[in-house]
Amino acid sequence: MGKRFFVLFVSPLLVVTLFVFYDKKVSGQNGLSREGQTIAQVRNIIATQYVEEVDDETLFEGALRGMVDTLDPYSAYLDPESLEEMKVETEGKFGGLGIEVSLEDGWITVITPIEDTPAYEAGILAGDRIVEVEGESTEDMTLQEAVRRLRGKPGTQVTIGVLSLGEAEPHEVVITRALIRVKSVKRVGIVDAEAKIGYLALVSFQDDTTKELEEAIGRMEEQGARAFVIDLRNNPGGLFHESIYSADLFLEDGVIVSTRGRDSRANEEFLAQAKGTLPPYPLVVLVNRGTASASEILAGALQDHRRALVIGSRTWGKGSVQSIFELDGGKRAMKLTTARYYTPSGRSIH
Incomplete structure (x- = not known):
């Protein structure tokens, strides 16, 4: 082709240490920020007072996800499973419904259905809100969690509640998942x-x-x-x-x-x-x-x-x-x- 001279600038620019859990006895030492002390305090209260035992890995994942979730709808923390899903998507082959979604006003919103996929054939349209997945509300659900619930083994069914533009009430749509192969x-x-x-x-x-x-x-x-x-x-x-x-x-x-x-x-x-x-x-x-x-x-x-x-x-x-x-x-x-x-x-x- 002779035209591929660009370098994709979105490769990692720097290494960032996002989060450190401090031991209770360390949190009072000089050099630890007020924010860091508060984080350590919250972690220790949860570790000792929460009604059920919670491991540090769960708290760590939640802290990472929570920080990024305060930003815009397109920023996201990718756990190992989500990261692998993203890699699969860019290769143009994955299992699911065949829709591109974003988070708009706290709701999972369809950007577009991919042509010749189950969602497209079921009549899902750009701008539709997916308000339920298998009877569970998607309000304030993270984008990654919603995508994970919508995807699944090809041949299995998923029931979603869809609120279309101009409609007062959502309607139920049952879609059979398929292996999505996307040609550009x-x-x-x-x-x-x-x-x-x-x-x-x-x-x-x-x-x-x-x-x-x-x-x-x-x-x-x-x-x-x-x-x-x-x-x-x-x-x-x-x-x-x-x-x-x-x-x-x-x-x-x-x-x-x-x-x-x-x-x-x-x-x-x-x-x-x-x-x-x-x-x-x-x-x-x-x-x-x-x-x-x-x-x-x-x-x-x-x-x-x-x-x-x-x-x-x-x-x-x-x-x-x-x-x-x-x-x-x-x-x-x-x-x-x-x-x-x-x-x-x-x-x-x-």
Whole structure:
């Protein structure tokens, strides 16, 4: 392809010691902060007074999760199980319903259903709130816990309560879990042979998305296509760097996206290069409420450079970048919002 020159900036920037439990007899020593003393006091009261015995590992996990949960909906503490799930997701194969969710106003909210998955076929829509899982309310449930409950062995069923936009009461939906295999590019073909227009749906950004996109356009070129419709509707995003690579296929120069954060190392401009750019075919990009994150980066870059006509409804508005910080020798991790991204014209997507 010749265009893969970027380094994904969201690799760990530093090692952070998040939390230390102090023994009661140590907590009074000089040098320990007031906050540290209070934490040690809480730990010791729980250890000696709580009605049931609680091991330090449980308290440690709860403290880590609690700190990150006070932040935005996209930051999260990843225990070993959650970390492994995240790795599986980016490979494009996992067991579950086929929905991308976030935490909005304390409720699990669907960003978008993934096409041709059980959730999509059950009629789940972007903006739906999942208010119950197997009869248990999801109000104030962590995102990781909700995802864990929704996933399961392929072939098993899960009952969820769904509150759709405009509805006063939730309705019950029974969905059979399946092995979710997500291909980034779907429904490739010529939609108007006379006008030489090709169409493809780009449904997610994961490993090899740009390669799939370039190959799909190449196949349609061989069939005579000289203009393309790129459908980003219900694309929840995915890997940040893949959206940049994809935009670079269509841009010869200029800024694709910039990021800004508190740490100066998060302040980056990602530039297009002429090498490997596709011919300047006319482009139309389709978007909707389910278009989020990395797909907004692609649409924004093509729109600001006047490289494509963007058509559709208002997108989701997830204009933040999450970095993964490894903890405990890589056994755990923290997904932390470290920057906001801006389109070439300086727009923040939110």
